[in-house]
Amino acid sequence: MRRTADLTELTPLVRAATGRRPVAIRRLAGGSKKGVYRVRLDNAGAVVVYLWRPDEDFWPATARRNCGPADPFAHASGCRLFLDAHRRLSALGVGVPEILFRDERRRWVDADAVVVGDLPGPSLETLLRQGPQPATMDALAAALDRMRCCPAPAIGKVGPVDSGVRIDETRCERLVYERALADLADAARREPRLAAAEDRLAATLRTLYERVAPRPLVGLVHGELGGDHVLVRPDGTPVLIDIEGAMYFDPEWEHAFARIRFGAHHPDLVRGPLDEARLRCYTLAEHLSLVAGPLRLLDGDVPNRAAFTAIAEYNLGAALAFDPDRPMSVTRG
Known part of the structure; x- marks a missing residue:
């Protein structure tokens, strides 16, 4: 126990x-x-x-x-x-x-x-259910823009990279592609609907990956930026929590996750252009991660199982319906 x-x-x-x-x-x-x-x-x-x-x-x-x-x-x-x-x-x-x-x-x-x-909240997710939060969203967008412009010594977790540890890979998109294939294969073993589409989704991932042009590394990302990971002070200031996954990585990885979690509110978080090919590839990868991860958790004794089941189900539907040619770039600010 x-x-x-x-x-x-x-x-x-x-x-x-x-x-x-x-x-x-x-x-x-x-x-x-x-x-x-x-x-x-x-x-x-x-x-x-x-x-x-x-x-x-x-x-x-x-x-x-x-x-x-x-x-x-x-x-x-x-x-x-x-x-x-x-x-x-x-x-x-x-x-x-x-x-x-x-x-x-x-x-x-x-x-x-x-x-x-103590930051009793509420979370930004809760506040957005009540209505628009322009001041908080603007402050969060500005914070994300500072993170986007942060010099990145190398790909990887903040602490190890800042202390000089390096990984062999220099392209974020290749890491995302390889991880997405692993997530797809792992989830397909647990979910018959995904298994039936595994070859098609693997081919789509390959196509999306090949459309991404290499570029120099830039940026710092939270890694799982949803509204539940942002608490709001009484003055409207956003505060990031669950920050252990912060890493030097493409900002499109952050925004692919944020698009899923913030939905129609996501454009309010964007400052400057995003690489559309990269964002599209990373979005499908995020959907697959959000199927595979919850299913792995459900193999154990995680509480609140209904919530993780719902996450997996939503992202399974999104992955199966994913259109690799749908426009998704956004620019604000």
């Missing part, structure tokens, strides 16, 4: 971080690679605790890509990845949670831990 944190376990850590007495704890939904806990304090304040340990990671070991620390698609879990991404994004003026305390030596709790200031 998995072990999750309770108030007794987190009290020494939270006391060290805040000097206050914790009075209540709640594990927040959504995280699949780390535990996220909101802890109420005796002064009516609150903090959020991130914990990284095996019991908090719901990804089956066989589903984790571990090809070296800099690999952009390696399993994005760990305190060090969070801290390195936080440092880089902060330097660009991108909103991230305030770090109050960190414990990588496990002095206070049996896990790598970071305590951050």
Whole structure:
């Protein structure tokens, strides 16, 4: 049985971080690679605790890509990845949670831990259901543009690349293509409807990949930028969370995911042109990833299984119906 944190376990850590007495704890939904806990304090304040340990990671070991620390698609879990991404994004003026305390030596709790200031939300996803959020979307677009223009030393996860680690590949599109083929094959073993279309989709991926022209590497991306990964301060400022997957990579990879998650709101996040061939290729790859990933999670004991089933089902339909010639470039700002 998995072990999750309770108030007794987190009290020494939270006391060290805040000097206050914790009075209540709640594990927040959504995280699949780390535990996220909101802890109420005796002064009516609150903090959020991130914990990284095996019991908090719901990804089956066989589903984790571990090809070296800099690999952009390696399993994005760990305190060090969070801290390195936080440092880089902060330097660009991108909103991230305030770090109050960190414990990588496990002095206070049996896990790598970071305590951050509480951001009760709401998420941008929730706000957009209520109506347009022009100020927040404009601020997020500006942040993404700063990330797009960020000098990229090489492809890969922020911390390892900044410390000098390199991978052999120099073309983002080739990595995306190879990963998409692997996702397609893996998901087809679990889903008969995808298996029936596997050859057609593999040929489409090949066609889309061959249309992408090589170019110099630019940009820093969050990696999974959906509205649920953006919290909004009372003044409308967006704050990125779940940042461990931040990497130096094509901005079209970010926008392919954001197009899926933000839908009609996505054009409000674009500053300047996107490479249409690259965006089209990456969009199909993202759909396949969002089928394969949830299906791998469902092999294990991940909670909220209905949500992951729905993600896989939606993206399966999108992949099967994908039109490789449909225009999709957008330019704003």
